[in-house]
Amino acid sequence: MDNNMSNNSLTDLHQMVWVALMAATVGAGAFLIVPIGPVPVSMQPFFVFLAGFVLGPKRGAMAVALYLLAGTIGLPVFAGGKSGLGHLFGPTGGYLFGFLVAAFVCGLARSEERLITWSKGLACGSAALLILYAVGSTWLKFTLSFDWYKAWMVGVVPFIPWDGLKVGIALLCCRYLTKYNLLPGQR
Template identity: 65%
Template structure:
């Protein structure tokens, strides 16, 4: 079997589902690692969403994010600061949480068919992915807090840009390392 060949195993689908659940759990854990700076806290959650996208691909990354959102919506304390429930999802940070579905999808598009994760392609996908979360988050923040676009951007986007760029770079570096070692859901090395 060549280095880049997919393992042909009856358990490969199960393996990918386990990775999906693991990434959902990591996204939840990242929500606990926060720095409260205003209505939208800085958390490690985006890091794990980027990582899930880079490792799982678009479909399973969205499944991981969806599983996380479902867990929080039904009452498990997985949202930032141990919060949960539909009310939290409809609160000021709800737009970011829903936008993270798009974030996971776009980061998942960064891997090539051969399983490689090029720096430029990964960074471009990460920046586009963060833009989706910012757009949806700021729009929802504007509606929920009844503030101007300028105020929504000032409290919900601008303070996070340097942190999120750093998270994209670190998540991409981690994912590239894991891909190089073959520590991915599909077992491919690049």
């Protein structure tokens, strides 16, 4: 076997392991919650943002898709140890689907340069949050028959400071991992 083919196989394996690892951390973040209403505060968004920053758009979204698949088939990985289609399509389902897009958008910060810049990371993280809130609060509005104001007040406002902090910390973690060459595909 030639050395180049061996290196590509190891790089692919390393990236697959990271996808699975990030999917598992999103699931673990579901158990770190503060139940404040129909939408609990959890650490899941932190790991979703981190998956995007670390893995890039496609693999970050793949990690979230793997997490959603695990919850859909019955593994208790959704907030509060829930699982199944009923929960996926329940009031918080919009946030779960929004996680896919959020990871993809955070991943757009990863480009040719080795280290994600603060400005690019925070811009992508902010855009990811806006999309996550739009999808999640719209879903919440229709599943619970809320008006737009109530959906916004229940599903977005309480989370803004915490989620902003999670974006910043996820970016900081990604920059740290990059600095020490711990991410997939780095040499």
